[in-house]
Amino acid sequence: MSIDCVAVAGAGTMGNGIAHVCALGGFRVVLIDADPGALERGVATIGRNLDRQLARDVITGEERAGALARIAPSASLDAVKGAGLVIEAVPEIAELKYEIFAELDRLAPGHAILASNTSSISITAIAARTGRPGQVIGMHFMNPVPVMKLVEVIRGLRTDDATTNAVMELSRALGKTPVEVRDFPGFVSNRILAPMINEAVFALMEGVAEAEAIDTVMKLGMNHPMGPLTLADLIGLDVVLHVLEVLHRELGDDRYRPCPLLRQYVAAGWLGRKAGRGFHTYA
Numbered sequence: 001m002s003i004d005c006v007a008v009a010g011a012g013t014m015g016n017g018i019a020h021v022c023a024l025g026g027f028r029v030v031l032i033d034a035d036p037g038a039l040e041r042g043v044a045t046i047g048r049n050l051d052r053q054l055a056r057d058v059i060t061g062e063e064r065a066g067a068l069a070r071i072a073p074s075a076s077l078d079a080v081k082g083a084g085l086v087i088e089a090v091p092e093i094a095e096l097k098y099e100i101f102a103e104l105d106r107l108a109p110g111h112a113i114l115a116s117n118t119s120s121i122s123i124t125a126i127a128a129r130t131g132r133p134g135q136v137i138g139m140h141f142m143n144p145v146p147v148m149k150l151v152e153v154i155r156g157l158r159t160d161d162a163t164t165n166a167v168m169e170l171s172r173a174l175g176k177t178p179v180e181v182r183d184f185p186g187f188v189s190n191r192i193l194a195p196m197i198n199e200a201v202f203a204l205m206e207g208v209a210e211a212e213a214i215d216t217v218m219k220l221g222m223n224h225p226m227g228p229l230t231l232a233d234l235i236g237l238d239v240v241l242h243v244l245e246v247l248h249r250e251l252g253d254d255r256y257r258p259c260p261l262l263r264q265y266v267a268a269g270w271l272g273r274k275a276g277r278g279f280h281t282y283a
């Protein structure tokens with residue numbers, strides 16, 4: 001594989017995690033964010049997370065220093081010009097992603113692969129905004145990126161084999177386990193997770209059991225590390241609702257209709273952990 005420099009566009013929750021694992025994996029990394037404050041916070045977060053890994057003996061002091069030295073922050077998308085792979089992690093707004101991919105197509109070297117970390121937007125539609133649809137692919141990392149092993153690798157309708165193979169190989173080089181999936185709404189992860197959470201909310205609304213009881217059944221009965229309502233609180237109820245709306249609209253099947261109670265909680269601002277209250281209450 002000829003990739004030695006990875007550009008990451010967006011230094012938020014996912015972008016700084018992706019930059020972190022790429023730098024630890026030995027790649028030169030250009031971390032780009034349009035907001036200078038967000039860029040600074042992203043770099044600081046990487047430093048803190050590397051320190052935590054060092055304290056737990058997950059990495060050595062040398063690995064920490066090497067990773068930090070390989071990261072170059074930038075405020076401009078122009079910085080993608082030396083990259084063999086660009087991973088986009090800007091907010092989940094289709095029009096914004098379309099614009100950025102048209103721009104990346106113009107700025108990145110002709111051989112570069114353009115990947116998106118989107119959780120719900122069609123890779124095929126993003127790819128159509130570029131003159132290189134064969135080299136556009138989804139790399140769906142999980143949060144927190146340095147900890148979670150999975151990368152869902154999403155092949156758009158026109159993604160070519162060489163691009164898919166290169167991204168599978170690079171993901172393994174990062175210590176991740178890539179899984180190849182096709183470009184359908186929600187991919188595999190959210191197609192299965194979001195309806196499970198939705199069903200838990202229906203069970204709560206219908207009074208089948210209390211929130212605590214629903215979570216305990218799934219934790220102790222199904223061996224899930226946390227219950228579906230606790231997980232929804234962690235993800236953010238607005239994000240869960242958005243994913244269900246995408247599934248419902250794009251697949252046109254009522255089995256994905258968001259539970260009215262979920263809509264009510266979002267309307268009330270009970271968005272989960274980040275708001276201090278969702279299906280559970282947080283201090």
Ligand code: NAD
Pocket residue numbers: 009010011012013014015032033034035038039088089090091092093100117118119120140141142143
């Ligand atoms: P975030 O809001 O934390 O970060 C996005 C960053 O992009 C911000 O720092 C913002 O300043 C920057 N940005 C906005 N416009 C830009 C531009 N034009 N150029 C460069 N930077 C720009 O978002 P996030 O939670 O990291 O999510 C990013 C993507 O990852 C989304 O597509 C989301 O669906 C996906 N995702 C998120 C999670 C999660 O748990 N947060 C998990 C998997 C996938």
